[in-house]
Amino acid sequence: MLQRPVESAQYTSFTLAEHLEKAGIAASIGSVGDAYDNALMESTIGLFKTEVIKPQRPWRSLAQVELATAEWTDWYNHTRLHGEIGHIPPAEYEANHYLTTTKAQVTANI
Incomplete structure (x- = not known):
């Protein structure tokens, strides 16, 4: 009997699932025909490679890549204007x- 190899996509992180549940986010991981989270991640990685990794080749050290990654991530989250959310x-x-x-949380007067 020929067994098909198990694809890594079949496994999901329990930690991620717990985090999503606590945040009230419905995970698309594991649901049939719903791959929005994968598409978003692949798109973001593609942007990162196009904007940072490829233009700055050759990298001389891991430290250079780590610093560039941190700078790009900060820019991506705190400076980049996103059109789908009102250009903020x-x-x-x-x-x-x-x-x-x-x-609002209730506070006690002491």
């Missing part, structure tokens, strides 16, 4: 979201 950076959009959806 993703970090600003997320902060605004939590400001408008988070319930």
Whole structure:
């Protein structure tokens, strides 16, 4: 009997699943015909390679790649304007979201 190799995509991270559940996010991982999370990740990695990795070749050290990755990630989240969310950076959009959806906590007067 010929067995097909198990593809790595069949495995999901329990930690990721727990994080998504706590955040109230429905995971598309494992649902049939729903690969939006994979497409987003592949698109982001493609942008990173096109904007950072390929233009700055040859890399001389791992430290150079790590620094460039940190700088690009900071720019991507805090400076880049995203058209689908009102031409603001993703970090600003997320902060605004939590400001408008988070319930005020009760504090005790001591």
